Amino acid sequence: MKRPDPNSVKRIACIGAGTIGGGMIAQFLASGYDVTAQDPGPNARDSLERLLDQAWPVLEQIGLKEGASRDRLRFTSDIEEAVSAAEFVQESVPEDLELKVSIYEKLDELVPPEIVIGSSTSGFPMTEIQKRCKFPARTVVAHPVNPPYLIPLIEIVGGEKTDPAVLDWAAAFYKVVGKRVLRMEKEIYGFMINRLQIALFREALQMIAAGQATVAQIDDCLTHALGLRWACMGPFATFHLAAGDRGLGSFMDLHGSVEWRAPYVTETPLPDWTPELRERILQQAEEIIEGRTIPQMIEERNETVIGLLKLRETSRINAAKGE
Amino acid sequence: MKRPDPNSVKRIACIGAGTIGGGMIAQFLASGYDVTAQDPGPNARDSLERLLDQAWPVLEQIGLKEGASRDRLRFTSDIEEAVSAAEFVQESVPEDLELKVSIYEKLDELVPPEIVIGSSTSGFPMTEIQKRCKFPARTVVAHPVNPPYLIPLIEIVGGEKTDPAVLDWAAAFYKVVGKRVLRMEKEIYGFMINRLQIALFREALQMIAAGQATVAQIDDCLTHALGLRWACMGPFATFHLAAGDRGLGSFMDLHGSVEWRAPYVTETPLPDWTPELRERILQQAEEIIEGRTIPQMIEERNETVIGLLKLRETSRINAAKGE
Numbered sequence: 266m267k268r269p270d271p272n273s274v275k276r277i278a279c280i281g282a283g284t285i286g287g288g289m290i291a292q293f294l295a296s297g298y299d300v301t302a303q304d305p306g307p308n309a310r311d312s313l314e315r316l317l318d319q320a321w322p323v324l325e326q327i328g329l330k331e332g333a334s335r336d337r338l339r340f341t342s343d344i345e346e347a348v349s350a351a352e353f354v355q356e357s358v359p360e361d362l363e364l365k366v367s368i369y370e371k372l373d374e375l376v377p378p379e380i381v382i383g384s385s386t387s388g389f390p391m392t393e394i395q396k397r398c399k400f401p402a403r404t405v406v407a408h409p410v411n412p413p414y415l416i417p418l419i420e421i422v423g424g425e426k427t428d429p430a431v432l433d434w435a436a437a438f439y440k441v442v443g444k445r446v447l448r449m450e451k452e453i454y455g456f457m458i459n460r461l462q463i464a465l466f467r468e469a470l471q472m473i474a475a476g477q478a479t480v481a482q483i484d485d486c487l488t489h490a491l492g493l494r495w496a497c498m499g500p501f502a503t504f505h506l507a508a509g510d511r512g513l514g515s516f517m518d519l520h521g522s523v524e525w526r527a528p529y530v531t532e533t534p535l536p537d538w539t540p541e542l543r544e545r546i547l548q549q550a551e552e553i554i555e556g557r558t559i560p561q562m563i564e565e566r567n568e569t570v571i572g573l574l575k576l577r578e579t580s581r582i583n584a585a586k587g588e
Numbered sequence: 589m590k591r592p593d594p595n596s597v598k599r600i601a602c603i604g605a606g607t608i609g610g611g612m613i614a615q616f617l618a619s620g621y622d623v624t625a626q627d628p629g630p631n632a633r634d635s636l637e638r639l640l641d642q643a644w645p646v647l648e649q650i651g652l653k654e655g656a657s658r659d660r661l662r663f664t665s666d667i668e669e670a671v672s673a674a675e676f677v678q679e680s681v682p683e684d685l686e687l688k689v690s691i692y693e694k695l696d697e698l699v700p701p702e703i704v705i706g707s708s709t710s711g712f713p714m715t716e717i718q719k720r721c722k723f724p725a726r727t728v729v730a731h732p733v734n735p736p737y738l739i740p741l742i743e744i745v746g747g748e749k750t751d752p753a754v755l756d757w758a759a760a761f762y763k764v765v766g767k768r769v770l771r772m773e774k775e776i777y778g779f780m781i782n783r784l785q786i787a788l789f790r791e792a793l794q795m796i797a798a799g800q801a802t803v804a805q806i807d808d809c810l811t812h813a814l815g816l817r818w819a820c821m822g823p824f825a826t827f828h829l830a831a832g833d834r835g836l837g838s839f840m841d842l843h844g845s846v847e848w849r850a851p852y853v854t855e856t857p858l859p860d861w862t863p864e865l866r867e868r869i870l871q872q873a874e875e876i877i878e879g880r881t882i883p884q885m886i887e888e889r890n891e892t893v894i895g896l897l898k899l900r901e902t903s904r905i906n907a908a909k910g911e
Binding site: 283284312360387388410411415416417418445447449450451453454455457458459460461462463464465466467468469470472475476477478480482483484485486487488489490491492493494495496497498499500501502503504505506507508509510512513514517518519520521522524525526528529530531532534535538543546547550553554559562563565566569570572573574576577 | 789808821829836849861885
C-alpha cells in the first residue's frame with residue numbers, strides 16, 4: 266500500500282480540539298502544516314482560539330518552522346469535510362471508549378486506507394479502539410503529553426491489527442513534526458507515561474486519604490525534590506548516583522529486598538473515590554492554586570518548561586547523550 | 589530544657605560521611621558552620637574530600653554564606669571526639685536499623701540531652717531508631733534528598749518519644765541552613781518522598797520485568813515528559829490544568845473511577861529481586877549510562893539542577909507563590 270511520504274506530509278486533519286487535540290493543533294501549525302480542525306462542541310472554536318492565543322507566543326519563543334502560520338488553520342464541525350484530502354489524521358476526542366470506537370468506524374469509511382490515523386488516547390489499547398474498522402492496519406496510538414506543544418515525548422504503539430510498517434511511518438512522521446518518539450513493542454493499558462504517573466499519584470492519594478500528607482506537601486515533594494532530579498535523569502540513573510562509587514547494582518541490592526515493599530509503600534487497595542475524599546483534595550488544592558486562574562497557571566508552567574528545555578539544550582547532559 | 593538557639597548554632601557534628609552524610613557536610617560548610625565529620629571507614633576521608641571537590645564549585649555558583657569555608661571542616665574517626673561541643677548532630681550512617689539503634693545508644697550517652705540529633709535515614713521511623721535511648725525526646729528524622737547540597741527539601745518527622753518542640757527546633761534550624769522543610773505530622777515508613785519515588789519505581793520494575801519497557805524508555809518518560817512538568821508543579825496542579833476550564837475536580841471525576849486501577853496500573857505483587865531481573869536492568873542501564881563515569885554524571889546532573897533552580901528563582905511560578 267502506497268502511503269504518503271512521512272517527510273512530505275502537508276495537510277493534517279485533527280478530530281477533537283480540546284486541551285490535547287488543541288495542543289496538537291498548535292504543535293502541527295508551529296511545525297508548518299496545513300491543519301483542518303474538527304470539533305462538534307458549541308464553544309469548541311472559541312476555546313481553540315484561546316488555546317492558540319496562549320500557545321503561540323510560546324511556540325514563537327521556541328522557534329516556528331518555515332512557513333508556520335496560524336492562518337493555515339481551518340475549522341469545521343463536519344468530520345467528512347475535515348478529513349477530505351488529509352495526509353494524516355490525529356484523533357483526540359474525549360476519553361470514552363464507545364465514542365472512540367464509533368469515531369473510528371466513521372473515519373474508517375471516510376479516510377482512504379493508505380492514510381494513517383493516530384489516536385491521542387491516554388490509556389485505551391488500539392486493539393479496543395480499532396475493533397470495528399475494516400482498515401485497522403493504519404490505526405495507531407500516538408499519545409502526547411499535556412501540553413503537547415511543549416512536552417517532547419509521544420508514545421507510539423499499535424493494536425493487534427496495526428501493520429508494523431504503520432508504526433515505522435508514525436515514528437518517522439512525528440520525528441519530522443518535532444516530537445521525541447517512544448515506540449512501545451507491547452500494547453498495555455495506560456502505556457508507559459500514565460502507568461508511571463498514576464502509580465505515583467495513587468501513592469499520593471493513599472497518603473492523603475490516610476491523613477499522612479496534604480496536597481501541598483505532595484506538591485513540594487515533586488517541585489522541590491523529585492521533579493528537580495527527574496528533569497535531569499530517570500529513576501535508574503538517579504539510583505546509580507546514590508551509592509557512592511558502587512553504582513546501581515549495589516544500590517538496588519541494598520534497598521530492593523526491603524524498601525520497595527510494604528510498609529515502605531502502600532500495598533493495600535486504592536481507597537474509593539468518595540465525595541469525602543474528593544472534597545478533602547479540592548479543599549487542600551486551594552493551597553497550591555492560591556487563587557490563580559487556570560490560564561495564569563498555564564502561562565507560568567509554560568515559562569518554566571521553555572526555560573528548562575533551553576537550559577537542557579546547552580547543558581552537558583544532552584551534549585553527552587548526543588541529542 | 590534549654591536548647592541552643594537554632595538561629596545561632598555554630599558547631600555541627602556529622603556522623604557518617606558517605607554520599608548523603610558527605611552531601612550534608614558540604615551543605616553545612618557552605619552555610620557557614622564549623623563541621624566535625626566522623627566516619628570509621630578506611631577511605632572515608634578521601635571519599636569525603638573528593639565529594640567536596642565536586643560539590644564546592646557548585647556551592648560557590650549558588651553562593652556561599654558569609655564565612656563559609658572548607659577550612660572549617662575537621663575529620664575524625666572517633667565518635668566521642670566528633671560530638672564534643674557540637675550544638676547539633678546529623679547522623680547519616682548506612683541504612684541498617686540495628687546499626688542506627690546502636691549508634692543512637694552511643695550518641696545518647698555522649699551528647700548532652702539538650703542537643704538535637706537528626707537522622708538522615710531514608711525510611712526507618714524514629715520510633716524504631718530511638719528505642720534504646722534514655723533521652724529520645726531530642727531525636728528526630730531529618731531526611732535530605734540526594735544530592736543534599738542541591739536539592740532543597742528535607743523531611744522532618746518525630747518518633748513516639750520525640751518532643752514536638754524538637755520538631756519546631758529542627759524546622760527553624762534547617763530553615764537557617766537553607767533547606768525547605770517538609771514537616772510531617774504522622775510517622776510512616778519511607779516518609780513522603782521515598783513513598784512517592786518508590787511507587788513510580790515499582791511500576792517501572794513491573795514493566796521491565798514483564799518485557800513491556802526498557803530502562804532507557806522509563807528514563808525517557810521522566811526526562812522528556814513527566815520530569816519537565818514535575819519540575820514546575822506537582823501531580824494535582826498538573827491534573828488541574830489537564831481538563832480545559834473545568835479543573836481538578838472534573839479531571840478526577842472523569843479518570844478516578846477507571847484509570848487509577850488495573851488494568852491501567854499494576855496491582856499484582858512486585859516481582860522478586862532475582863539475579864535475572866538484576867542482570868536485565870544492569871544490562872539495559874548501559875544504554876543510559878553510555879560509558880560515563882559516576883563523577884561525570886554527577887557533574888552533568890549538578891549543572892542542570894543549578895540552572896533549573898536559578899530559572900525558577902526568576903520565573904513567575906515562584907514569584908506568584910511568594911517564595
